[in-house]
Amino acid sequence: MLTPRDLVGQRSETVRRSNLSAIVRELHLRGPRSRSELVARTGLTRSAIRGLIGELSAAGLVGETRNEPDGAPGRPSPLVHPNPGGAMVLAFEVKVDSLAAALVGFGGRVQALRRVDRPRAHLSLDEIVADLVALAVPLLRRADPETLVAVGVAVAGIVRRADGLVRMAPNLGWRDEPLGLRLAEALDVDVPVLVANEADLGGLAEHRRGAAARVDDVVYVTGEVGVGGSITVGGQALVGSAGYAAEIGHMAVNPSGSRCGCGSSGCWETEIGERAILLRAGRDPHGGREGIDELVAAVLAGEPAALRAIEEVATWLGIGLATLVNIFNPALVVLGGVFERIHPVVGRTVERTLADRSLPAARELVRIVPGTLGENGPIIGAAELAFEELLHDPAARIRPRALAAAGA
Amino acid sequence: MLTPRDLVGQRSETVRRSNLSAIVRELHLRGPRSRSELVARTGLTRSAIRGLIGELSAAGLVGETRNEPDGAPGRPSPLVHPNPGGAMVLAFEVKVDSLAAALVGFGGRVQALRRVDRPRAHLSLDEIVADLVALAVPLLRRADPETLVAVGVAVAGIVRRADGLVRMAPNLGWRDEPLGLRLAEALDVDVPVLVANEADLGGLAEHRRGAAARVDDVVYVTGEVGVGGSITVGGQALVGSAGYAAEIGHMAVNPSGSRCGCGSSGCWETEIGERAILLRAGRDPHGGREGIDELVAAVLAGEPAALRAIEEVATWLGIGLATLVNIFNPALVVLGGVFERIHPVVGRTVERTLADRSLPAARELVRIVPGTLGENGPIIGAAELAFEELLHDPAARIRPRALAAAGA
DNA sequence: AACGTTTGGCAAAGAGGAACACAAACTCTG
């Protein structure tokens, strides 16, 4: 069946939508821009930009301020800036040991963020949803319901994007739980609720607001207990035919490696996951974040066993990255989660291993950097996912409002 | 710097181009279509389609024929069919042991194909170019020079797409040879000469005309001596930041494996390349295509050593495919080259290994099939690469011609 | 033969950006 998205024809209405989308996206992702910069960026004329900005301004999405003269000749172009109150999203994060909610305004400003620890016990979907709603209520009071664009949710599990069904989340003890639908009911809001995997969203966040901003070909590797990632190809996240792509933690890197939870063996995850790292160093595999921090400290202190262990981890990290670099030829590799934290002590070995094991052409321009968003990456990514609803078709959001205003 | 391609604004001219492109692409890839099917496919109105078809028809790109009544009520919609003589491309293939040239018409019809064997010796760029031109001359006599759209070239090596520089082609003994530029000079034609890697083009060909037609997420694995591939993500070939992506032959699958020509060790290529296959079976590693055919025959005859060897190969093939399936979640895996030929004897084991080693969600809907284009895959892909020049912006090709006609 | 259905043909309308002329706001120069 053909859905409207499959229709390849362009109409004049499509043109307007696409141009509004380009401007809104530019402002959201890169911050305030002068009108003339928007002209240069889009290739449209000043007149056209003027009309589009006028529409966005009338809808309250953007404001214009006088731009200070910058020393160049000519009339200064006013600065168009995103209005955080003009559109907002609600973002959630469901982790094994904490829940969080955030209110984020257009332009990416985090208006408020609340995080609560929770026991590492398995809780039912209904209990989690109730906790999330309780977290969100005070945030929602700060926002005009009219401006709410969508709700984004990051969850540590495999998710069917279409309806927010969590197909499998071993650490939460969930299987086929309809998180998206339940949360939509419980919040009682009239906007889409979009659920996605936390690793995917961490990568999206780094691409939008972090270490990979403005880079279009990125491999993002993250992990705590499991190892996951997100791959940006030409500026778009790799999703695959059914949305389950980028499961890089289960690349087969070591045929003689140990058993993996996924049923295979020698997966990357079994070599570089948090437990593997701690085990190699002879530490408690359930040491978690503190265990890793202690290990890094031990490495920096020069403790031999820790050094040996971290070298092994770095080598396996480099081997896996070599595969990914050969496959994707990215411009940037971003290390998140546990790898962000161990980056200072593995960076050099990872780069050397990569140089030894990847093709010269593929690795020529690649850089390896730690993420910059830390713990809040996934929830920021959830907010960005929700903002896609606005960025993809701003007209759909602002036209109805304009009509309502005209009718009143 | 901003090039015109980076300009994100849409104009009415863009709309026309995009709509013409959609129709031309549909006809080229899927063959004749009735006007009403094009209406349904594009979402445009009958009037708009009429105007667009009219323009294409005036340019000689398409023709219309009366459509036979199909039993449904209503006036029959005429069939719009691509006119092979309306636009043509020249395609070349440079292999270690043969050269080929083909003339292909709009719609994908191969008008003529000539292939000549050549010694496995290293020849200079100039010699190869001269041979290619000699092959092409009789073909070019059959085509109106006005209708030539572009020239495509498939070559077994790493290629910089921008200018057709062959950066490295070990089997040809080439390094940084400007194949694209030289061929353009020697042919003395006024159209772009586009050079690409033969594995990339083999994948493109299967995606356009072969086993992967109309599938948008595909992993294509091919190889003779080396192992390469091409990955289609959302209908687009994966190219990476500098164009060197999809070097899947150099995935690290066995860190304790043997040395690879790339400098690393335990690459997929060292486990499943043609030489590895023959070596495992205790045969001459330089046995080439005949060696493989004999091995397959031995397997079918039940010869134990051959059976053992092929099982090992199938297992390693499955291990690498599991990694690719976990990363890309494709709808289809296509085996080309040597893997196309051994598919009958490895298929079952590959599928079992894949089932054991990939994530259930990622492999859920994937099928593994042999390619259908055989030896001619790469040259067909080269033709399709050249046709992109037409498909991307038909207006640029037909408007000048229309203007010239009006001026005369 | 009459009717419903689907489609092509054509003219008029509508939407949206481009082009152009002019005014405004800045820098630079003498």
Next chain:
DNA sequence: CAGAGTTTGTGTTCCTCTTTGCCAAACGTT
């Protein structure tokens, strides 16, 4: 400090392309 040069906002008109609406043509059904 005045005037020239430059860049940009404003407003009007024009152009391109698609849509809308009406009619006729070509098919099947009753």
